[in-house]
Amino acid sequence: MTKEAIVQVHDLSKVYEMGEVRVEALRSVDLSIYEGEMMVLLGASGSGKSTLLNIIGGLDRATSGTVRYRDRDLTSADDKTLTLYRRSSVGFVFQFYNLIPSLTARENVSLVSDIAPDPMPADVALELVGLQDRLDHFPAQLSGGEQQRVAIARAVAKQPELLLCDEPTGALDAETGKLVLRVLDKVNRETGITMAIITHNVAIAAIGDRVVRMSSGEIHYIEENAVRASIDDVEW
Amino acid sequence: MSSLRSLDRKMLRELWRLRGQLVSIGLVVASAVAMVVTMRGTYEALFAARADYYQQSRFADVWATVERAPESIASDLRDMAGVSSVSTRVSTYATLDLPWLDAPGMGLFLSIPDDGRPVLNDLHITSGRYLAPDRSQEVVVSEAFLTANDLVVGDTVRAVLNGRLQELIVVGGAISAEHSYSVPPGALYPDDERYGVFWISRSLLGPVSDLEDAFNDVALKLASGANPDAVIAELDRLLEPYGGTGAYVREDQLSFKILDDELESNRTMGTAMPVVFLGVAAFLMNLVLSRLIATQRNEIGTLKAFGYTDREVARHFLSYAVVAVGLGTVVGSLGGAWAGGAMVELYGDYFKFPVLEYELSWTLVAIAAGVSLVSAVAGSWSAVRKAVSLPPAEAMRPEPPARFSEGWMERSGLGDRLPNAARFVLRNMTRRPLRALMSSFGIAFSVAILVVGMFMFDGVELMMELQFSIVQREDLAVSFNQPVGREAELELARLDGVTRVEPYHAVPVRFRAGHRERELAITGLRSDSELRKVVSEDGLIHPIPLEGIVLSRLVAERLHLSTGDDVDVEMLVGERAEGVVQVAGIVDDLMGIGAYMELDALGRLTRQAPEISGAYLLVNEDDRARVNGELKRTPAVASVVSPDMALESFEEQLEESLLIGVFFLLGFAGVISVAVIYNGTRIALSERGRELASLRVLGFTRPEVARLLFGEQAILTLAAIPMGWALGYVLAAALAASFQSETYRIPTVVSSTTYLVAAVVTIASALASGMLVRRRLDHLDLISVLKTRE
Numbered sequence A: 001m002t003k004e005a006i007v008q009v010h011d012l013s014k015v016y017e018m019g020e021v022r023v024e025a026l027r028s029v030d031l032s033i034y035e036g037e038m039m040v041l042l043g044a045s046g047s048g049k050s051t052l053l054n055i056i057g058g059l060d061r062a063t064s065g066t067v068r069y070r071d072r073d074l075t076s077a078d079d080k081t082l083t084l085y086r087r088s089s090v091g092f093v094f095q096f097y098n099l100i101p102s103l104t105a106r107e108n109v110s111l112v113s114d115i116a117p118d119p120m121p122a123d124v125a126l127e128l129v130g131l132q133d134r135l136d137h138f139p140a141q142l143s144g145g146e147q148q149r150v151a152i153a154r155a156v157a158k159q160p161e162l163l164l165c166d167e168p169t170g171a172l173d174a175e176t177g178k179l180v181l182r183v184l185d186k187v188n189r190e191t192g193i194t195m196a197i198i199t200h201n202v203a204i205a206a207i208g209d210r211v212v213r214m215s216s217g218e219i220h221y222i223e224e225n226a227v228r229a230s231i232d233d234v235e236w
Numbered sequence B: 001m002s003s004l005r006s007l008d009r010k011m012l013r014e015l016w017r018l019r020g021q022l023v024s025i026g027l028v029v030a031s032a033v034a035m036v037v038t039m040r041g042t043y044e045a046l047f048a049a050r051a052d053y054y055q056q057s058r059f060a061d062v063w064a065t066v067e068r069a070p071e072s073i074a075s076d077l078r079d080m081a082g083v084s085s086v087s088t089r090v091s092t093y094a095t096l097d098l099p100w101l102d103a104p105g106m107g108l109f110l111s112i113p114d115d116g117r118p119v120l121n122d123l124h125i126t127s128g129r130y131l132a133p134d135r136s137q138e139v140v141v142s143e144a145f146l147t148a149n150d151l152v153v154g155d156t157v158r159a160v161l162n163g164r165l166q167e168l169i170v171v172g173g174a175i176s177a178e179h180s181y182s183v184p185p186g187a188l189y190p191d192d193e194r195y196g197v198f199w200i201s202r203s204l205l206g207p208v209s210d211l212e213d214a215f216n217d218v219a220l221k222l223a224s225g226a227n228p229d230a231v232i233a234e235l236d237r238l239l240e241p242y243g244g245t246g247a248y249v250r251e252d253q254l255s256f257k258i259l260d261d262e263l264e265s266n267r268t269m270g271t272a273m274p275v276v277f278l279g280v281a282a283f284l285m286n287l288v289l290s291r292l293i294a295t296q297r298n299e300i301g302t303l304k305a306f307g308y309t310d311r312e313v314a315r316h317f318l319s320y321a322v323v324a325v326g327l328g329t330v331v332g333s334l335g336g337a338w339a340g341g342a343m344v345e346l347y348g349d350y351f352k353f354p355v356l357e358y359e360l361s362w363t364l365v366a367i368a369a370g371v372s373l374v375s376a377v378a379g380s381w382s383a384v385r386k387a388v389s390l391p392p393a394e395a396m397r398p399e400p401p402a403r404f405s406e407g408w409m410e411r412s413g414l415g416d417r418l419p420n421a422a423r424f425v426l427r428n429m430t431r432r433p434l435r436a437l438m439s440s441f442g443i444a445f446s447v448a449i450l451v452v453g454m455f456m457f458d459g460v461e462l463m464m465e466l467q468f469s470i471v472q473r474e475d476l477a478v479s480f481n482q483p484v485g486r487e488a489e490l491e492l493a494r495l496d497g498v499t500r501v502e503p504y505h506a507v508p509v510r511f512r513a514g515h516r517e518r519e520l521a522i523t524g525l526r527s528d529s530e531l532r533k534v535v536s537e538d539g540l541i542h543p544i545p546l547e548g549i550v551l552s553r554l555v556a557e558r559l560h561l562s563t564g565d566d567v568d569v570e571m572l573v574g575e576r577a578e579g580v581v582q583v584a585g586i587v588d589d590l591m592g593i594g595a596y597m598e599l600d601a602l603g604r605l606t607r608q609a610p611e612i613s614g615a616y617l618l619v620n621e622d623d624r625a626r627v628n629g630e631l632k633r634t635p636a637v638a639s640v641v642s643p644d645m646a647l648e649s650f651e652e653q654l655e656e657s658l659l660i661g662v663f664f665l666l667g668f669a670g671v672i673s674v675a676v677i678y679n680g681t682r683i684a685l686s687e688r689g690r691e692l693a694s695l696r697v698l699g700f701t702r703p704e705v706a707r708l709l710f711g712e713q714a715i716l717t718l719a720a721i722p723m724g725w726a727l728g729y730v731l732a733a734a735l736a737a738s739f740q741s742e743t744y745r746i747p748t749v750v751s752s753t754t755y756l757v758a759a760v761v762t763i764a765s766a767l768a769s770g771m772l773v774r775r776r777l778d779h780l781d782l783i784s785v786l787k788t789r790e
């Protein structure tokens, strides 16, 4: 393990309390994410994957434990620091895309690159995901896969150091899902952006450098793939 | 390239998408702004016009009359401390020969200096011209008299001046601040046909009044900062040897008092109403915008996830408020300026001012827009803040489904007996009781504002009904030129067709209680009076006591008197006798203000032979016209009035002032009502959109889904109506309390018609909103609603 860890999670716990009900979504999780890797986070629904990724991405706060991003402590950071972190360092792709319906593909991408310190042009980002012909389409005029690719372009355009994808293929059919994964794979290889991808599909795990398996809020095991499988070989 | 270009573009597109809602919120703002600009603006126009008028005509501060003072003392008056200018003149009453009337009229003749205009109390020429310097037969006449008698410049009028019939040439018509309300001596109300003011050269009027080089009337202008009481004391001392009857200030000048009162009631109306409207509009905007933004919680989370700061997000969503208020302000100012102009024009016929112009007041626009903006922004801000304070992960999640527990519906077993749709609707509402309550509350406010708008009609209607069916029951009211002996009662009774005669005596007096004074006429009635009664606003009849006096509450309050107190009374006629009388009762009457005594008790107080100034008659219907004519031809009779005529002229006056205001008010109230309900339904659709689309996907038909959405709206609307009634009543009571003038007061009575109309308008707006939203509901994009998380 020669590569530098850009994210270090230590003893992280998250408890949701709703009235008398207590849900321990994360229990004392330790994890590192290494520069340039493609990490796959695998686990059953409800195992705490989204919670973990959200906290790493500065979208949510932990109950206890620490998350360090490079030399910054995210768990003790104030809102302003977290906003700045999200603005410049980290990109998101959500299962339900979360595109702004009133903006075109290109505008959805510039929405994010507008405020990033060193963005790539929106057109370039969209070309990267193969959507150069769909620049001026509104989300409602795009298929699910196309919408997800816009979401990827949007996340990539700011040239983040870390890209977090929460079930990017969850809402897509096999063919489209593969298309999206191919795009992510390509982005990872070509730009060297560090990636963490959530999935509950075991087959997909093979395409990552490492597979982190979660269950019941804990890390069950971490596995390294000697070779990243080709996406064409993934059995959906 | 601006750094927020995409966000700005999003803002523009969203504004366009939400245009229906924003326009309707804008209309609420517009109504409130227009209300302020119209009502308060009208008052300010009247106020400014009066100030101009007084300044232009050099309206005096102090008046005094004497029997005869040499002109030479005028300079002594001028030298008094605190006096800046002095204007002396000759003033006298003269009989007018008006051949076209059955009886002679009376003129108040006032002298104009030969060498120009009066130093104080100048007149404003409305037709013709001023007096020429050396043409002594010329007169300028009060415009109201000219109009009432169809006289024009160039006509002649004959008057008996100093025993000689003089032919006077009318060279001009004029209005005068001193005589904006001109009442014949001893009378209570103006009589423009028989009474006018004549301005004539002093070189003619002085000699014929035996006041050559002398005056009997003087007006003063005070220096700024002067103490009026000190000036009056000194003036009274100086004038005493010349038969001075006591100087008085503006506040005791009849025309000033009446106008001041009218402006005061206009001010109350012009302030209280807009305040109520602005308050309601502010509350509604707050409510609507916070709900509107709450529906965008997911987008707020997304923007934050990408690193937009709270401030950028807030700015973005506050634009709704800014645009709606901006739009509303522009429309409201334009509409208000137009309505204000129209209202002022109508007022122009009623208030005679030389210049009465409506001017859009930017201060008022700024106040109304400011209040609207603050409340709109506050409402938006509370919702934005709620969304941005959540971690983005939380905000992007749909609001957590509420946990269902067994509610009263299940426990009562009612749920089992309800159809599925009703159960769904009821459960949705009981699940979020606060949201349901607030939505209903918003509609309740729009019901309330309708009630407030219409309650003015109710009050006026009740007042007229009381006045003309209980208070004034006579067929004819006769008044004499001068008080006459009691035997006149018998003469009236002898007229063919007259079945009942009830005499009255009106005596102008000055009440004094401590340092408080008030001039008023005491009306003496017989204790068994049937045709005229003292009635309070609750419809109760106050019997006239054999001893003591009954006062209107307004008078009693101004003089700080309560039942059992003694009040000093000075007669303003005859020997100016003085006396003391006990307050036997206080009455909440509706129209005018009054003081009532039993006829004989009044006679004892005035220490005069029993006299009457008129009588109320019941006359057989067939004989009424004849008796009316006969009486009018009797020289001693000043006027014969039937309540029908009084009702007519009162209604006319009311139409010009009150009803116009009410008309605008109702329009604004209607707009607010429609806007609130439409918005509520639209928001409910966005809140429920996903849920309803899911149901469609599960196989529910369009009408079934519509029933779920509109069922909830229907319940909220129906629940709002009684709440709105109660709220409206409270607002109406507050308004009525602030609306009290000497000419009329508005009782807090809300008719069932008002309640009904408010409910009907509300239900109609609900149906119309439902129809508009129904189109959207039918076109719900099922796939995209399920696919995206919005």
Ligand SMILES: Nc1ncnc2c1ncn2[C@@H]1O[C@H](COP(=O)(O)OP(=O)(O)O)[C@@H](O)[C@H]1O
Pocket (backbone or CB within 6 Å): A016, A017, A018, A023, A024, A025, A043, A044, A045, A046, A047, A048, A049, A050, A051, A052, B394
């Ligand atoms: N906002 C929340 N409030 C309460 N419980 C939550 C919340 N978010 C997630 N949970 C619970 O935490 C657990 C982990 O959720 P999540 O991280 O979303 O799982 P995954 O993404 O692996 O499906 C689940 O049991 C879920 O119900």
Ligand SMILES: [Mg+2]
Pocket (backbone or CB within 6 Å): A049, A050, A051, A166
């Ligand atoms: Mg998840």
